[in-house]
Amino acid sequence: SSNKRVLILAGDGIGPEVMGQVERVMEWLSARRSFSFDVQSGLVGGVSYEAHGTPLTDETLADAVAADAVLFGAVGGPQWDSVAREARPEMGILRLRKEMDLYANLRPALVFDPLVEASTLKDEVVRGLDLMIVRELTGGIYFGEPRGVETLPDGTRRGFDTEVYSAPEIERVSRVAFELARRRDNRVHSVEKANVMESGKFWRDEVTALHAADYTDVALEHMYADNCAMQLVRRPKQFDVIVTSNLFGDLLSDCAAMLTGSLGIPSDEGGNRKALYEPVHGSAPDIVGQNLANPLAALLSFTMMLRYSFGAADDADLIEAAVQDVLAGGLRTADIMQDGMTAASTDAMGDAVLGALDARAA
Ligand code: NAD
Ligand code: IPM
Ligand code: MN
Known part of the structure; x- marks a missing residue:
């Protein structure tokens, strides 16, 4: 003991x-x-x-x-x-x-059979659901600099934050996702907005390179964050492991929590x-x-x-x-x-x- x-x-x-x-x-x-x-x-x-x-x-x-x-x-x-x-x-x-x-913040969404009825979604959409969101937790817009509120020369006030990810930050959280997937259903969705954001395009390229180097045995798909939100309520069982940024992970994990019937899901930050x-x-x-x-x-x-x-x-x-x-x-x-x-x-x-x-x- x-x-x-x-x-x-x-x-x-x-x-x-x-x-x-x-x-x-x-x-x-x-x-x-x-x-x-x-x-x-x-x-x-x-x-x-x-x-x-x-x-x-x-x-x-x-x-x-x-x-x-x-x-x-x-x-x-x-x-x-x-x-x-x-x-x-x-x-x-x-x-x-x-x-x-x-x-790396692991946020599972697991539907307990007796709670299928508590979900706002149909039985067949959520029964048996078991997905894991890997949310990056120490970077991105939550911590990026510069941030603040300022007054421009013309007197306009504005507030701003910075979304920024370095290659090592993306790599270490993606590794967690790929390793987890190997012990689950061997599938990873990497979620960003590479269509709009520079940091999103960079995220996609880095994940692609890591996958090619070390994880070709894991099935990798890229998905835009807005589509991911929609797919989570449409057909959540298509997901095994989702890896995403701090802010998108915050939103998507609240959404995924509700698939289980409640915000009552656990979270492991490590x-x-x-x-x-x-x-x-x-x-x-x-x-x-x-x-x-x-x-x-x-x-x-x-x-x-x-x-x-x-x-x-x-x-x-x-x-x-x-x-x-x-x-x-x-x-x-x-x-x-x-x-x-x-x-x-x-x-x-x-x-x-x-x-x-x-x-x-x-
Ligand atoms: P919230 O999660 O506190 O509540 C959202 C809704 O879910 C509320 O209607 C609440 O009653 C319900 N709910 C939440 N947990 C529940 C539980 N265990 N059992 C039954 N019902 C539950 O989110 P919010 O209202 O957006 O935020 C309230 C405060 O909590 C804010 O100050 C926010 O910043 C903070 N917050 C803290 C954490 C954290 O500490 N990790 C997470 C989210 C929000
Ligand atoms: C969470 C919460 C926190 C976050 C807040 C309380 C800082 O919403 O743990 O999901 O935004 O990360
Ligand atoms: Mn949150």
Whole structure:
């Protein structure tokens, strides 16, 4: 038995609500199985801003780098809308990504059979769906310079950002996608707007060259981002692995999340040995404090941590099976329920998962 050092950064809004359920499952694992966690927690986002005037302190960043893995909840909220950009809660996660060099963000969209009905799309369009978006996470327009707001000589004010990708940035994230595809269905779609953007054309050329050099066994297709958005709702099962830029990946992963019935999908930010795991959803200010949030995305992010950071596939399988049991039994939080169902609370969902774990472990 080995102690894994996990830093929990629950953040704002529903972050602490969903992370509370994850902690219950961690305790269950520690008590019942060989696994043991040294759990530390810290502040990030708006709660850190309130306490320290910054969304991420150097101390918390150092804790994140020192941990074996980081579990992240969500950041942000309308109460911080007027805060200057550098101090906004969202800068907390952006700085973690950059400083930890988490350049490859894996965002799976997996449709659980019992949840097919929760998708807004037809049964046959989504049943059995299993795709993976590899989103570049430390470059592109999120970090490109120059950026800012300026006043031109004629008095016109304007805001601007820069989309920029270097060859090494494109190569390392594309390698992650090709390697993943080899362990899946061996197909990659590289997504950009090479028809309009210089950086998009460059992206396409670099991916093409890498493919020719090292990955000719993987089927590669190029697709424009707008078409990809359309194809995701038209025929999502055509995709296996999608690799794309930071901004397109942000949009396309929210779209893909909804194919599964909910924003409740997990997300693994890594690329190096260090990794951070978080649900794709945000702080959900509209439902905060009401015990309504779906904790499954956070819980499934934790199973990705078990699987990819700690090599504990059996524990991850067990928790995923327990989640399947609960969904097959008909329990639903409000975001994934159909007409005529009663919404289960966040706590009730957590109780049910623990119950299913007990039943499977008995
Ligand atoms: P959001 O994901 O917070 O919410 C979008 C919608 O989905 C809301 O109606 C919300 O109630 C619902 N929803 C989200 N997660 C849910 C869950 N677990 N269970 C049930 N319903 C859920 O996105 P938003 O409203 O665009 O943004 C709100 C704030 O969150 C903003 O400040 C934004 O910057 C931030 N945000 C943070 C992250 C992150 O921390 N990684 C991600 C996205 C948005
Ligand atoms: C996400 C979020 C973040 C992003 C925000 C909160 C900075 O939307 O993780 O998808 O845009 O990357
Ligand atoms: Mn997003």
